Amino acid sequence: MSVKILQPGLATTVQDLGRPGYYHLGIPLSGAMDRFALRVANLLVGNHETAAGLEAVFMGPTLEFTSDAIVAITGATMPAKLDGVAKPGWTSFAVKAGQKLSFDYLRAGARLYIAVSGGINTPLALGSRSTYAIGALGGFQGRALQAGDVLLLGQQGKQDKQDKQDKQDKGKILGRSVPENMRRIASASAATSLRVLPGLYWHRITKESGEHFFEDTWKVAPEADRMGYRFKGGRPLTFVDRKPPFGAGSDPSNITDACYPYGSLQVPGGSEPIVLHRDAVSGGGYFMLGTVISADMDLIGQLQPNVAVKFVKVDMEEALHARAKRKALLEKIRALFV
């Protein structure tokens, strides 16, 4: 009951839905950057949505299975091949012991999710299997996977404890597929909209800068990873004059080191905005002008460097409405696979 890593890809990690409760100590949530994609992948193979799967960025791994399993691929479009035979995304399929799963090059999006029936069974660290590589915590030995690593499979499937039902259930699970209009991947053509609720230290920038920020088209910079996504190409921000508060530091973008919300937009020196993501630093000394709403966080995980982004100003009501819409979509998919 295991999966062997033949080729690891660029940075493939074990992730589940994360490790809440330790952010006050600088240990972030971690977990899938595209939580929707991981949840759906798990649903497709009959796992609990919280089961651990693999997250691969820009490039897929090559895996060898030592036992039969059901597998589903979601997230980025990176065509899967089982012993060289194409397999569809967002659809569960059977894998036989000894077979090899590999991936073609990336066509759209950035992060691929691989769910395996039973889930990846690395040890729990502070209640989660998610890899937090900066702290060498969780996942497989606290790091991205390497060639030769062997991952055990677990019992995170919904029916694992009902042996008699296994065969019948397997029939129900195989071939599960998410209708195309319910799949979510970043569009490769138009600029992606990321909705932002202004706030936090918004008052530090001038009115004009606040307008420019939302008018300009930004591009994802090469420095984009699980900790945060950096953007460039917009006009630099100008700050409201002030006497630096004691302890903050002399730069106008400095604040007395404070907590950073997930999704918060800091702009060190006023030049390149950074959105903090699942492996966020929990705090620091840069002002933030607002926060990407929770409904759009998954989308950031599917952005490739250089793609165009527009930040769109919303209020709390719109943020909550967008969140409810996301939740309803997931409910619809859940209802398909009861």
Added chain:
Amino acid sequence: MKLRYTFGGDEHIFVEVSEEMSLEAFFISLSMTKAVKAAEIKGVTEICPANASFQIKFNPDDIKPQDLLLEIQKLEEQTSTAEASLNTRIIEIPVYYQDPWTHETLLRFRDRHQNPKGSDLEFAARSNGYPSVEKFIEAHSGSPWFVSMVGFVSGLPFLYQMVERSKQIQVPKYLRPRTDTPKLSVGYGGCFSCIYSVRGAGGYQLFGITPMPIFDPQQKVSYLQEFMVFFKPGDIVKWKPIDRKEYDRILAELAAETFTPKIKKAAFSLDEFNKDIQGTNKKLEDILYS
């Protein structure tokens, strides 16, 4: 102090106690976060105190953001009279100042520094009016420090110097952050010292290194077996300058699992501290070395 409330998206409430750092602001942040915890408000998932602010993460499916805001604001009144005191501990942290590892690192990133020709300690000593690096190290290690925040990365403490404001060291951060910092480096930025708990990026000036691990995800270090993070807000630290020989000796003790950090229980009252800073610090040191 007038608290400023703002939303961090639809999942966070961010509260700034004061723009300026002070122990008064820290204690308000601490009592507010304690009160939020005790109130057991439905939907609250993370409670994070910081130096002069705090942050609450919540699930808006469980509580409306505006309702939570009102609940937290209600707590402000009842905590305004809370006493700024703590039962805490004082800890000795050995520091090898001007060590070869942080020195190698600071040389590697000289193009990002205000003072490309000297070291970070030379820059800090000069900009704070000290005649020599040695005198500066004396000042840095001469008073106790107060852990006013834990975070950035796993278990990293921010430390606030327990002296009169006029004597507090202030050093700007690097012009552009480094992409590398040795694990357990002792750094400085703004008015805060820190200990980098893990290797990684960082913008604080590099002063030295401690041999004493403060974060251990494997929990093999004897004093981290109960929990992988060593520091918590309110801890008090006294730096002890050490040389290479002592640094190596402590590393050997750690490897042999015979090292125990020097830790003593101590009570701290902000009123007493403000009335007599030197006297309070003297008492704390007496406790540590008694």
